[in-house]
Amino acid sequence: MKIVPFAYLTSYLLSLLGNSIAAIALPLIVLQTTGSVMGAGAVAAATAVPAVAAGLLMGVVIDRINRRTSSVVTDLISAVAIGALPVIDRISGLTLGWFILCGIVGSLGDVPGITARETLLPAVVRHGGVSAERLMGLREALGAVGLLLGPAAAGTLMVLLDGSTVLWITAGTSLAAALLTLLIPHRVGATDGTGAGAAEAGSGWSQLRVGWRALLGSRFLLATTLISLASALVLASMQGLVLPVHFSLTGEPGMLGFVLTALAAGMLLGGATYAALGTRGPRRVWFVSGLLGTAVGFALIGSLASTPIVLAGAVVAGVSGGLFGGLxxxxxxxxxxxxLRGRILGTQNALMTAVLPAGIVAAALLTEYAGIRVAAVALASLWLPALLFGLFARPLRNLEPEPRAMPVREVVTEGA
Structure with missing residues (x-):
């Protein structure tokens, strides 16, 4: 494999691994330091809104500068935000305010970092000598590896090391991701100064609206965004509340980890399969297989019939998600x-970030007022309209490569 895709995929894995470790370790460190459960919740709540806002607004910046540079900068922001915590602890001691402040700073690198790395993908395909199908399949597989290793690594590190050392390690993964991205030649991340984007003028807000109009004006982009949001909503509600409550009620709290491992293992298998075989056969077949497989997986999980059935559903949903995500x-x-990549992807990622807590809140309300089984069935059923929409929506019938790049005017007015 050439240096460009190797550096890209390795930095992606390290960045994801660092985020996965931080997601588990940071709330525990806040709890250990402040002794307050509400404090851990306050840090998560205080960083959620800035993360969504940064995802929306930073797309304009990402479209204006070198894509490799934006990816490096966002990883460095994440590294500095986490690395500052043990420094502050040594100098003056950590308080809840410091955790919130560093969390807000770190949120400026989280969603924009995802967007920055995704804007690099076309350039990696062009300069890396790798097909888009292979690159995206490997990316989905490595994402599953990060989901498998992150929580286990966080738990192990928290047992063996003190909180400050764990924070240094977490910051180190983001720093290593930035350094690996620097192995990608600067020219690979250059934006096209002669294309349609060069003619754009006006304030950052007006340019942001151009990206929104492009997203909302394209039936294809809008359709795929809605389906992705539906999948994220169901998964977030199941992982974040329904399954933890279910296994607690059945006296098997440890099974939650096995179910999440099964989901990640399925994603690994699905991503690897798409990397190897994604160029074969009609794309519509891959798309429909992913939709139907996801429906089966969600139905098995939502049934809560037995632990083996839930585990099987997690594997099926993971495999289907790996195929679907790669395509x-x-x-x-x-x-x-x-x-427009930065603005469109930034908006999509910001919406994805916002829908995760929304799914957990919806699951909590349904569980409180209707019971865990009704909540599980109702939330799994949310995939049904997404499935029908994906199967019959006209913009999703032809998924084969287009003969030419679509001009911005066509994107904005498509389907009008």
């Missing part, structure tokens, strides 16, 4: 105008 990534590479 969607390829389509995003091909069909988002290059000069």
């Amino acid at each position: 969607l990534g390829v389509l995003m590479i091909e069909r988002i105008p290059e000069h």
Whole structure:
């Protein structure tokens, strides 16, 4: 494998691994330091809104500068935000305010970092000698590896080391991701100064609205975004509340880890399969297989019939998600105008970030007022309209490569 895709995929894995470790370790460190459960919740709540806002607004910046540079900078922001905590602890001691402040700073690198790395994908395909299908399949597989290793690494590190050392390690993964991204030549991340984006003028807000109009004006992009949001909503509600409550009620709290491992293992298998075979056969077959497989997986999980059935559903949903995610990534590479990538992907990622807590809140309300089984069935059923929409929506019938890049005017007015 050439240096460009190798550096990209390795930095992606390290960045994801660091985020996964931080997601588990940081709340525990806040709890150990402040002794307050509410404090851990306050840090999460205080960083959620800035993360969504940064995801929306930073897309304009990412479209204006070198894509490799934006990826490096966002990883460095994450590294500094986490690395500052043990320094502050040594100098003056950590308080809840410091955790919130560093969390807000770190949120400026989280969602924008995802967007920055995704804007690099077309350039990695062009300069890396790798097909989009292979690259996206490997990316999905490595994402599953990060989900498998992150929580286990966080738990192990918290047992063996003190909180400050764990924070240094977490910051080190983000720093290593930034350094690996620097192995990608600067020219690979250059934006096209001669394309349609060069003619854009006006304030950052007006340029942001151009990206929103492109997203909302394209039936294809809008359809794929809605389906992705539906999948994220169901998964977040199941992982974040329904399954933890279910296994607590059945006296098997440890099974939650096995179910999440099964989901990640399925994603690994699905991503690897798409990397190896994604160029074969019609894309519509891959798409429909992913939709139907996800429906089966969600139905098995939502049934809560027995632990083996829930485990099987997690594997099926994971495999289908790996296939589906790989194909969607390829389509995003091909069909988002290059000069609008930061704004469109930034909006999609911000919406994805916002829908995760929304799914957990919806699950909590349904569980409180209707019971855990009704909540599980109702939330799994949310995939049904997404499935029907994906199967019959006209913009999703032809997924083969387009003969030419779609100009921005066509994207904005498509389907009008």
